Structures are given as structure tokens and as C-alpha cells.
Amino acid sequence: MRVGIVAGEMSGDYLGAGLMRELRRLYPEARFEGIGGRRMEAEGMASLYPLEALSVMGLVEVLRHLPKLLLIRRDLVRRFRRNPPDVFIGIDAPDFNLRLEQRLREAGVPTVHYVSPTVWAWRQGRIRQIARAVDRMLCIFPFEREFFRDHQVPARFVGHPLADEVSMVPDQRAARAELGLPEEVPLVAVLPGSRMSEVRHLGPAFLETVAWLHRHRPDAHFVVPCATDRIAAHLRDLVAAYNEGMHVTLVDGRARDCLAAANAALLASGTASLEAMLHKCPMVVAYKVSTVTGWLARRLIRVPHFAMPNLIAQRRLVAEFAQEAAIPGNLGPAVLDLLDNPDQRTALVAEFEQLHRELRQDASLQAAAAVAELLQEAGHRPANNNEVAG
Missing domain, CATH: 3.40.50.2000 (Glycogen Phosphorylase B;)
Known part of the structure; x- marks a missing residue:
């Protein structure tokens, strides 16, 4: 055959x-x-x-x-x-x-x-x-x-093959040990994208958000997986520009380990939001492209959500912000709410577990x-x- x-x-x-x-x-x-x-x-x-x-x-x-x-x-x-x-x-x-x-x-x-x-x-x-x-x-x-x-x-x-591959119960402690990150601190995974075009659009807003979060939660640590050497160099420059004593660790790839280790995530829309869901990591999702592309997208796209957990659940589970709404003034409070509200995190994790089982x-x-x-x-x-x- x-x-x-x-x-x-x-x-x-x-x-x-x-x-x-x-x-x-x-x-x-x-x-x-x-x-x-x-x-x-x-x-x-x-x-x-x-x-x-x-x-x-x-x-x-x-x-x-x-x-x-x-x-x-x-x-x-x-x-x-x-x-x-x-x-x-x-x-x-x-x-x-x-x-x-x-x-x-x-x-x-x-x-x-x-x-x-x-x-x-x-x-x-x-x-x-x-x-x-x-x-x-x-x-x-x-x-x-x-x-x-x-x-x-x-x-x-x-x-979904990823749902078969990712464990139903992530080991946060092991993931932090693997990445050399402290065990007890509140940790936010920051994923501005795996392509340079995404990082250029979202990187500045995400690093400004990290600075905003540092001012409101000085004990928070941040881990940023970098898909390529070029992206790592670009993000290193952004971290230096916004650094106010923030605890930021750049990692060579290993996005899944970063999501498994984190208490919350700030990430670009796409597969990363699915991976965060499968790793039971509460998240805030952002989407930002050029003005022209954004204008076209608003007229062509016919779904009410763009974050994968929201699409799969067919309702809003996680906060999502697009284009001019993807600013630190919106992103920061949404992430902070996940860090400060353990009941909300627990409820989201339960929803993610159910969706994971459905995809597995x-x-x-x-x-x-x-x-x-x-x-x-x-x-x-x-x-x-x-x-x-x-």
C-alpha cells in the first residue's frame, strides 16, 4: 500500500x-x-x-x-x-x-x-x-x-498531539530546579513571541508591563524564553532599557519549562496560549500587529476571541488584549490579579484540566x-x- x-x-x-x-x-x-x-x-x-x-x-x-x-x-x-x-x-x-x-x-x-x-x-x-x-x-x-x-x-x-505529550499534572518545583529559578517566589513567564516580527510589536509593551509589575510586586521574578539568538539579543537590550532592579531571567528556548515553572504568564497569542493552558499556567494574552494588518483583521476575522483557551471553551476564560488595548495599563493589572488572587488561579487551573482532558x-x-x-x-x-x- x-x-x-x-x-x-x-x-x-x-x-x-x-x-x-x-x-x-x-x-x-x-x-x-x-x-x-x-x-x-x-x-x-x-x-x-x-x-x-x-x-x-x-x-x-x-x-x-x-x-x-x-x-x-x-x-x-x-x-x-x-x-x-x-x-x-x-x-x-x-x-x-x-x-x-x-x-x-x-x-x-x-x-x-x-x-x-x-x-x-x-x-x-x-x-x-x-x-x-x-x-x-x-x-x-x-x-x-x-x-x-x-x-x-x-x-x-x-x-491535539500536544495534549497527549504534556503531563496532566505539571511539576512546578522540578521545572524551577531545571531552570535554576527560586522555588518560593511568585514567577511570571513572559513570552512575546517566537518570531522577530512578533517580538518587535509586543516586546516593548511586555517589558514595560514587567517594570509596572515590579513596582507593584517587587518580590516577583520573571522568566523569558528566547526562541532564537537574535530574539535573545533583542530582548536583552529591552531588559537593559527597562531594568529597574527587576528579577528577569532570559532562557535559551525551553518555553514549556518556563510555563510549567510559572504562577502566571504574559504571552503572545497563538500556540503559546495552548501550551500555557496544557501546563495549567493562568495567563494574560496579547495580540499586536501593524496598524494596517490590525485594521484588516478586525474586518475579516469572525470569532469573538483569539486566545486559544477561549476559542476551545467557546467563552472568555482568560484575559485577552489586542492592538491599542495591549498596553501596560491593561496587561499589568490583569497579570497582577492572577498573582494576587489564588482563588482565580485555582478556578482557571480546574478549567484548563477539563480542556486538557477533552483534547487528550x-x-x-x-x-x-x-x-x-x-x-x-x-x-x-x-x-x-x-x-x-x-
């Missing part, structure tokens, strides 16, 4: 490797080809192009690489139509994969898309293309399944079972049909 599979970035390589491992358990003879990274190659993937060829972010960068991306997609369409796989799986990267999936589905290849595009939040017109492109949509958040079913797209909630579904196993169901419809039965999860 042949499986075509394309991951568009490192997170997709991680998801793809877990999915491949579970599919091979069901179909020991399975062969995989397409595009993947080191993890997928370690599982036996024959990668036709390096993963980095698709890992392009930002409008200008995409436009510069567009001719190459189109050539790669045309080549994959030709290869897979000439020698069709038994199923094709696109992992995330919707701008690349959905068109590829549509072309292959038109040629009779069953198609799966793993990780829903944020069509429920903006550009909802894409749902028509998704309906033409995929036989199964594999959703990592529960609310996505209902959205797709409402639009007659077959969808299955498989859970053994995602790789569930995704493989969904692919196996589609393959069975085409006559490919697993080696052990009893192992297919419901």
Missing part, C-alpha cells in the same frame, strides 16, 4: 511522524512518499523535496518563492496522478495542500487533510474549496468538527483510524482490523 503525504513545516513533520507510525501498525506493508522532515524520514518517508522548500512565511517571502512552490506542486500532481497512491494526506499548509488534494481527488485518489485551516475564523469562502478537495478533515479542536459538519464536509475530531485523545492513533476507515471504503483492510480506534 502506498500513502502520499505532504507536510509543510516542522510542526507538520511532528504530526506526520506520529501518524505514519500508527498507520504502519495497521498496515505493516505501507510505503510513504511526498514531502517531510527528519522525523518523517526516520519513520521511512521517501521525501521528494526537502521540507524547507515549503516552510515559507510572510506575504513577501511567499511571493518571492511562489514560482518554485508552484513547480513543486505541479510535479507532485503529475507524479501522483501517473502512479496514484492509495490515499493522499496533506498535513496543514492549506494554501499548498488543498489545491494539491483537489487535483488528486478529481483523479480518484482518496484525500485527507490533517489540521483544519482556520476557515471558522476568517476567509470562510474557502469552505467550498475544502469540500471539493477532501474526503476527510481531521480536526485537532472539538469545535472545528461541528463547523465542518454544518458545511457538509466529513470531519473527525482526533485531539491519542491524536496519532485517532488520525490513523480515520485514514484507515477511508482506506477500508476503498477495499484496504488493516492487518488487524480490531486495532482501528472508534
Whole structure:
């Protein structure tokens, strides 16, 4: 059995490797080809192009690489139509994969898309293309399944792999020891982003907030994970500019350890807010982009919240501030309230535990079972049909 599979970035390589491992358990003879990274190659993937060829972010960068991306997609369409796989799986990267999936589905290849595009939040017109492109949509958040079913797209909630990976009960003491941080002090994790563009927008406001918090809680300590050396240098300069005797520790990466160690977090929206939730770390979330991008976002985005815990819960659990509201005068009091109000922290942790359990579904196993169901419809039965999860 042949499986075509394309991951568009490192997170997709991680998801793809877990999915491949579970599919091979069901179909020991399975062969995989397409595009993947080191993890997928370690599982036996024959990668036709390096993963980095698709890992392009930002409008200008995409436009510069567009001719190459189109050539790669045309080549994959030709290869897979000439020698069709038994199923094709696109992992995330919707701008690349959905068109590829549509072309292959038109040629009779069953198609799966793993990780829903944020069509429920903006550009909802894409749902028509998704309906033409995929036989199964594999959703990592529960609310996505209902959205797709409402639009007659077959969808299955498989859970979030991070929820499987992160312990239900974080060890705060061990995390602080690992980072060399004091055990008993109030600790705030500060995560202004993993990309330089995010850090440039949020870094100054976050460091001003740290200074504000230091004036109101001089005993508080702050830990800042830095995704890259360049970001670390930029944040080091900001800390020096705002330093008023603050206890600030910069850490090389290790964002998850910082969240596990902290009593509260101040962070940029995105995956960091999901990771904070899984580590049971109460948080304040901020979103800040250029004025033009913010103006467009307000007109295009159709969800009432942007922090992941709020989206998953479908209600406001954590404080979130966007654009001109993401200022120290709002961020500081919200973080201080988390530090000073243990009852609020306890209530949030209980909510986070419930959401964690909801997302903890053994995602790789569930995704493989969904692919196996589609393959069975085409006559490919697993080696052990009893192992297919419901």
C-alpha cells in the first residue's frame, strides 16, 4: 500500500511522524512518499523535496518563492496522478495542500487533510474549496468538527498531539530546579513571541508591563524564553532599557519549562496560549500587529476571541488584549490579579484540566483510524482490523 503525504513545516513533520507510525501498525506493508522532515524520514518517508522548500512565511517571502512552490506542486500532481497512491494526506499548509488534494481527488485518489485551516475564523469562502478537495478533515479542536459538519464536509475530531505529550499534572518545583529559578517566589513567564516580527510589536509593551509589575510586586521574578539568538539579543537590550532592579531571567528556548515553572504568564497569542493552558499556567494574552494588518483583521476575522483557551471553551476564560488595548495599563493589572488572587488561579487551573482532558485523545492513533476507515471504503483492510480506534 502506498500513502502520499505532504507536510509543510516542522510542526507538520511532528504530526506526520506520529501518524505514519500508527498507520504502519495497521498496515505493516505501507510505503510513504511526498514531502517531510527528519522525523518523517526516520519513520521511512521517501521525501521528494526537502521540507524547507515549503516552510515559507510572510506575504513577501511567499511571493518571492511562489514560482518554485508552484513547480513543486505541479510535479507532485503529475507524479501522483501517473502512479496514484492509495490515499493522499496533506498535513496543514492549506494554501499548498488543498489545491494539491483537489487535483488528486478529481483523479480518484482518496484525500485527507490533517489540521483544519482556520476557515471558522476568517476567509470562510474557502469552505467550498475544502469540500471539493477532501474526503476527510481531521480536526485537532472539538469545535472545528461541528463547523465542518454544518458545511457538509466529513470531519473527525482526533485531539491535539500536544495534549497527549504534556503531563496532566505539571511539576512546578522540578521545572524551577531545571531552570535554576527560586522555588518560593511568585514567577511570571513572559513570552512575546517566537518570531522577530512578533517580538518587535509586543516586546516593548511586555517589558514595560514587567517594570509596572515590579513596582507593584517587587518580590516577583520573571522568566523569558528566547526562541532564537537574535530574539535573545533583542530582548536583552529591552531588559537593559527597562531594568529597574527587576528579577528577569532570559532562557535559551525551553518555553514549556518556563510555563510549567510559572504562577502566571504574559504571552503572545497563538500556540503559546495552548501550551500555557496544557501546563495549567493562568495567563494574560496579547495580540499586536501593524496598524494596517490590525485594521484588516478586525474586518475579516469572525470569532469573538483569539486566545486559544477561549476559542476551545467557546467563552472568555482568560484575559485577552489586542492592538491599542495591549498596553501596560491593561496587561499589568490583569497579570497582577492572577498573582494576587489564588482563588482565580485555582478556578482557571480546574478549567484548563477539563480542556486538557477533552483534547487528550491519542491524536496519532485517532488520525490513523480515520485514514484507515477511508482506506477500508476503498477495499484496504488493516492487518488487524480490531486495532482501528472508534
